[in-house]
Amino acid sequence: MDTTQGEPARLAVTERTAHRRMRENGSIERADLDAVLAAGFICHLGVVVDGVPMVVPTVYGATADTLYLHGSVASRSLAADPGATVCVTVTHVDGLVLARSVFEHGVNYRCAMVYGVPRVVTDPEEKLEGLRVLSEQAAPGQWGYARQPNRKELAATVLLALTLDEASVKASAGPPEDGDGPDGELGLWAGELPLVSSWGAPVPDPVLPPGAAVPGHIARRAGTPA
Amino acid sequence: MDTTQGEPARLAVTERTAHRRMRENGSIERADLDAVLAAGFICHLGVVVDGVPMVVPTVYGATADTLYLHGSVASRSLAADPGATVCVTVTHVDGLVLARSVFEHGVNYRCAMVYGVPRVVTDPEEKLEGLRVLSEQAAPGQWGYARQPNRKELAATVLLALTLDEASVKASAGPPEDGDGPDGELGLWAGELPLVSSWGAPVPDPVLPPGAAVPGHIARRAGTPA
Numbered sequence: 367m368d369t370t371q372g373e374p375a376r377l378a379v380t381e382r383t384a385h386r387r388m389r390e391n392g393s394i395e396r397a398d399l400d401a402v403l404a405a406g407f408i409c410h411l412g413v414v415v416d417g418v419p420m421v422v423p424t425v426y427g428a429t430a431d432t433l434y435l436h437g438s439v440a441s442r443s444l445a446a447d448p449g450a451t452v453c454v455t456v457t458h459v460d461g462l463v464l465a466r467s468v469f470e471h472g473v474n475y476r477c478a479m480v481y482g483v484p485r486v487v488t489d490p491e492e493k494l495e496g497l498r499v500l501s502e503q504a505a506p507g508q509w510g511y512a513r514q515p516n517r518k519e520l521a522a523t524v525l526l527a528l529t530l531d532e533a534s535v536k537a538s539a540g541p542p543e544d545g546d547g548p549d550g551e552l553g554l555w556a557g558e559l560p561l562v563s564s565w566g567a568p569v570p571d572p573v574l575p576p577g578a579a580v581p582g583h584i585a586r587r588a589g590t591p592a
Numbered sequence: 593m594d595t596t597q598g599e600p601a602r603l604a605v606t607e608r609t610a611h612r613r614m615r616e617n618g619s620i621e622r623a624d625l626d627a628v629l630a631a632g633f634i635c636h637l638g639v640v641v642d643g644v645p646m647v648v649p650t651v652y653g654a655t656a657d658t659l660y661l662h663g664s665v666a667s668r669s670l671a672a673d674p675g676a677t678v679c680v681t682v683t684h685v686d687g688l689v690l691a692r693s694v695f696e697h698g699v700n701y702r703c704a705m706v707y708g709v710p711r712v713v714t715d716p717e718e719k720l721e722g723l724r725v726l727s728e729q730a731a732p733g734q735w736g737y738a739r740q741p742n743r744k745e746l747a748a749t750v751l752l753a754l755t756l757d758e759a760s761v762k763a764s765a766g767p768p769e770d771g772d773g774p775d776g777e778l779g780l781w782a783g784e785l786p787l788v789s790s791w792g793a794p795v796p797d798p799v800l801p802p803g804a805a806v807p808g809h810i811a812r813r814a815g816t817p818a
Contacts (some may be wrong), residue, residue: 380805382644408685408699410636412645418608419638419645421681423703455647459634461792464810468727468738469745473634477649501694505785513693514774523695545799549739555807558795561818566687566786573771574782581781582689592787 383534384483393535400536402478403428405458407504411435412453426454427500433480433528434487435494454480454528461560465542466549474558476537484526496525507583563592608707609760619761628655628704628761631684633730637661638679652680653726654756659706660713660722661752680706680754687786691768692775700784702763709751722751733809789818 375396377383393399409426412419412524427434433454456478463472487493501509515523542556565587568580603609619625620774637650637697639741653660659680689698713719718742718754727732727735768782794806 379731380666382641382646408683410638410647410649410683412636412647412679414640414645415608415645417640418677418707419640419647419679419705420608421638421645421647421679422771423681423683423685423701424634425699449709451644453638453645453647455636455649456634457634457649459649462731464731464734464738464794466738467741467745468723468735469741469749471727471729471731471734471738473651479647481644494689497694501697504699505688505690505697506698508690509694512691512697512780513695513778515693515695519693519695541795541797541799545797550799554738555810556797556800556803557806558797559810559813560792560795561789562792563787563789566788568690569767569786571771571782571783571784573765573767573776578781579610584666584781584785 374454375439377421377533377535380481380530380532383479383532391537391539392431395535396426398535398537399478399530399533400428400430402456402458402476403433403530405476406456409435409454409456410432410494412455414447414450423571425500425504426456427446427496427503428530429531433530434500435526435528436500437526448486448563451481451483452528453579454473455569456480459561460539461558463538463540464556464559465554466544466552470544470549472538472542474539474560478533478535478543480528480530480533481510482532484528486528488527490520492527493520493523496527500525503583506587508580511581511583531540565590603655603759603761604757606758609705609758617765619763619814621759621761624761624763625704625756625759626654626656628682628684628702628763629659629756630729631702632682635659635661635680635682638681640673640676645807651726651730653722653729655725658722658757659756659793660726661710661754662723662726663750663752674712675690677707677709678754682706687784688783689764689766689768690785691770692778692780692782693770696768696770696775698764698768700786702758702761704761706754706756706759707753707760710754713751713753716746718753719746719749719751719768721796722753723749726751732813733807737807737809791816791818 458476460474684702686700
């Protein structure tokens, strides 16, 4: 019997993922992690190369328990020490917090950090499925529409899998907090300036015949939040 | 006599900043670095903590030769080994490249990576100026509008300065490249799906009197690219 039934799933708290500071709103709800990961497709991968941190943006895809990253077999960031822990950070910037004092200014954001030792996916079935997850997260509908990878392309691609066992989530939202303090008397405007990301209108490849119809799964994204 | 007069400024190429791969478009033009840094205000700071990489999003400000980061004196990422090299990555995601094959899919982006050993700014004048640069990069006009930091607030803030001496820039733009190959015969739509970030309408702090006028420097940002 699953005794946790009905309880929200919680993230394990480790030395690295413990929330230390009050100002930022840490969460240990698994659902919050899932939501942050589901809302994006670009992460910043941190690895250590010759003792020095290297932070590179890359595409990811997430399932219920795994985060997939991919890259060329020639990539330096993916070829880092295979037994080493990496940090993957996914950040959504939601806007600026414009307070009465410069000190109280801030950023509204949602951020997930995942730590782990990536596993190189070698099983052909999992590799194809992981690439599908990754592709569909960034470009839903394209896995079924575009030509899928052939054997040579699969061999040229490294797929890494990272479990979501060690992760933390932080988020900040809402107005500035100095309205009720002495600075509230300054008579200054304060509030939030939202930052909105959305998909634009599709731009056809110039070599396409003029008027080539945009598939529905692409056309429908224009104007939607990204 | 300055023999480089009229020549565009170039970035020094080091082991870490050398561009290794053909697919991505590396630049060594100083102007490209400046443009990527000027276009944002959030970076991902990579540090090594106990041998493990840690990647945290944070606000930055850039001058012609220095990148400023700030944070609480209590922050773990800023309190990392003071003599250690960090990596600061600034990424702008411009859209998806939707190709005929999944393999040729990609992301259009601009990215700058800066390596260096941060210097803790202790000179009061530079500290105030660095904080002004940082504040104005995210929220132009607020340094002059909001209350500036007092002595106590300055003491609670760490300002780090990183020279722009070791940096690399990469960017990718334009349509997919498989239109002229065999996949061009598949008769599939291909092109770009732009990702657009812009500032939304200001949201007043609920504790403000109703109808409080939004200052022009804030109101004017609404609808502009972020």
